[in-house]
Amino acid sequence: MKTSIYIMAHKKFDVPEMEGYIPLQVGAALHDDLGYLRDDGGDNISAKNLNFSELTGMYYVWKNDHDSDIAGLVHYRRYFIDNDGKSILTVQHIEEFLKKYDIIVPDRSVLDRSVKEQYVKIHHAGDLDAARAAVEKVRPSFLNAYDEAMALHYAYVCNMFIAPKRIFDAYCDFLFPVLFEAEKHIDISSYDNYQKRIYGFISERLLNVFILHEHLNVYEDNVAVTSEKAEIPEIYDDLNSLFEAGKFEEAEERIKFYYEKHPDVFFGDRLEKLTRQIHFRYTASKAEECEKAGDINGAIEWAKAALKFSDGEGN
Numbered sequence: 001m002k003t004s005i006y007i008m009a010h011k012k013f014d015v016p017e018m019e020g021y022i023p024l025q026v027g028a029a030l031h032d033d034l035g036y037l038r039d040d041g042g043d044n045i046s047a048k049n050l051n052f053s054e055l056t057g058m059y060y061v062w063k064n065d066h067d068s069d070i071a072g073l074v075h076y077r078r079y080f081i082d083n084d085g086k087s088i089l090t091v092q093h094i095e096e097f098l099k100k101y102d103i104i105v106p107d108r109s110v111l112d113r114s115v116k117e118q119y120v121k122i123h124h125a126g127d128l129d130a131a132r133a134a135v136e137k138v139r140p141s142f143l144n145a146y147d148e149a150m151a152l153h154y155a156y157v158c159n160m161f162i163a164p165k166r167i168f169d170a171y172c173d174f175l176f177p178v179l180f181e182a183e184k185h186i187d188i189s190s191y192d193n194y195q196k197r198i199y200g201f202i203s204e205r206l207l208n209v210f211i212l213h214e215h216l217n218v219y220e221d222n223v224a225v226t227s228e229k230a231e232i233p234e235i236y237d238d239l240n241s242l243f244e245a246g247k248f249e250e251a252e253e254r255i256k257f258y259y260e261k262h263p264d265v266f267f268g269d270r271l272e273k274l275t276r277q278i279h280f281r282y283t284a285s286k287a288e289e290c291e292k293a294g295d296i297n298g299a300i301e302w303a304k305a306a307l308k309f310s311d312g313e314g315n
Contacts, residue, residue, distance in 0.1 A: 001069045001070070001095060002067055002068045002069050002070070003020045003068065003069065003070040003071075003072075003091045003094055003095060004020060004022055004061075004065060004067075004068040004070070004071050004072070005020050005021050005022065005071075005072040005073075005074055005091070005094070005162065006022050006023075006024045006037075006057060006061055006071070006072065006073055006074070007021055007022065007023045007024060007074055007075065007076055008024060008026050008054040008057045008073060008074070008075050008076065009023050009024065009025055009026065009034065009036060009075075009076035010025065010026055010027055010031065010049075010076075011034070011076070012034055013076040013077070015036075016079070016088055018088060018090065018091075019090070019091050020091040020094075021074075021088075022037060023036040023037065023076070024036060024037045024038075024039055024057045024060065024061070025037065025038045025039060026039050026046070026049055026053070026054055026056050026057040027039070027046060027049025027050070027056060028040040028046050029044075029046035029047045029049070030046070030047060030049055030050070039056050039057045039059075039060040041060075041064065042060070042063060042064040043059075043060075043063035043064060044056070044059065044060050044063070044064075045059045045060075046060070048199075050193075050196060050197070051183075051188065051196055051197060051198060051199050051200075052179070052197075052199045052200060053159070053197045053199070053200030054073065054075065054159050054200060055159065055175075055176075055179075055199060055200055055203055057073065058073055058159070058172065058175075059172065059176060061073070061168070062168065062169055062172035062173075062176075065165070068165050069164065069165055070094065070095065070098060070162065070163070070164055070165060071162070071163070071165045071168045072094070072104070072160075072161060072162030072163065072168075073159060073160055073161060073162075074160055075158065075160065077225060077226045078158060078160065078223050078224070078225055078226070079223065079224055079226065080104060080106070080160070080162070080221045080222070080223060081221065081222040081223065081224045085222065086224075088224075089104075089221065094162055097219050097221075098162070098163070098164060100217075100219070101217045101218065101219035102163065102164075102167060102214075102216040102217045102218070103161055103162070103163040103167060103211070103216050103217075103218055103219070104161060104162040104163070104219045104221050105156040105160070105161050105207070105211075105218055105219070105220055105221070106156055106157060106158055106160055106220070106221065106222075106223045107220045107221065107222055107223065108154040108155065108156055108220060109154060109155050109156070109157050110153065110154050111153045111154060111155065112153075113153065114150060114151050114152065114153060115149060115150050115151070115152050115153070115154075115155050115205055115208065116128060116150040116151070118155075119201070119205060123195060123198070123201055124191070124195065124198075126186065127182075127186060127198055127201075127202060128150070128202070128205075130182040130185045130186045131146075131178065131179075131182045131202050131205075131206070132146060132147075132150075133181075133182070133185065134177075134178045134179070134181035134182040134185075135178050135209070137181055138177045138178055138181050139174055139177065139178055141213070142174060142209055142210075142213050145209045145210075145212040145213035146206075146209045148212055149205065149206075149208035149209040149212055150205070152208060155204060155205060155207075155208055156204070156207050156208060156211075156220075157204050158204070158223065159200060159203055159204060159207075160223065161207065167214075167216070170210075170214070171207070171210050174206075174209075174210050174213075175203055175206055175210070178206065179199050179202065179203065179206075182199075182202065183199065186198065238254065
């Protein structure tokens with residue numbers, strides 16, 4: 001059995017020396033050679049990388065890897081994690097999981113609204129209208145699954161998954177015709193560089209559609225981030241300065257602002273943890289105020305509340 005896990009990369013990185021892991025330069029047609037396998041050979045859409053992100057790598061694997069029994073996508077700074085919670089998932093464990101499950105995906109990102117509502121909040125509403133119309137035109141049998149997926153309150157993000165190659169290929173055979181049809185009807189000329197990655201964003205929602213339509217048995221696995229985006233230290237420095245100044249309401253508003261502009265910065269449970277930290281610090285400061293004022297009962301109640309937030313029980 002041959003298992004190939006392609007590591008999507010657009011810059012040099014420390015390549016894991018592990019069986020089955022293959023660095024793949026995405027958008028290679030647009031950039032200098034990194035010395036990795038490139039996505040601009042054979043049948044490819046490498047030149048679409050600015051709008052399709054890692055999907056240009058997915059397309060390359062779909063069209064050009066005819067030998068693998070299992071294929072998967074991870075990122076140069078995001079990997080599925082093994083049972084020990086620290087190590088990158090090995091080929092041996094991947095093959096074991098796929099004896100029981102149809103596909104390996106990241107732990108679901110739970111949303112406070114529907115998938116459609118969440119997309120509209122941070123992207124352009126017309127994108128999903130065009131995507132739905134494309135599904136109806138080129139893959140009409142998926143339309144009910146599309147509507148069901150848009151109403152869910154969770155999604156599998158990052159365009160990361162591992163599956164038998166036949167399932168990998170079947171997903172691509174659904175995904176790319178839909179995206180290419182939607183592309184004909186979406187004008188991105190006014191979008192900023194972030195929003196121009198539109199087809200990567202849409203595809204994160206379409207994976208749920210495929211899973212529902214095919215009734216796949218899903219294995220959700222933890223994902224580790226090995227390096228941070230450049231914006232993250234700046235955002236955290238800004239938030240910490242507000243924390244230290246006791247400007248908790250302003251910090252909460254700032255988090256909402258950053259989330260709307262750069263939601264990928266808050267991958268996983270970062271948003272929840274930051275919000276919890278604000279509430280914890282706020283209640284702790286109130287407890288300190290009560291203690292200084294001699295209000296012991298009030299201090300105790302605020303301290304209990306702070307402990308709840310630190311344990312993740314607060315809301």
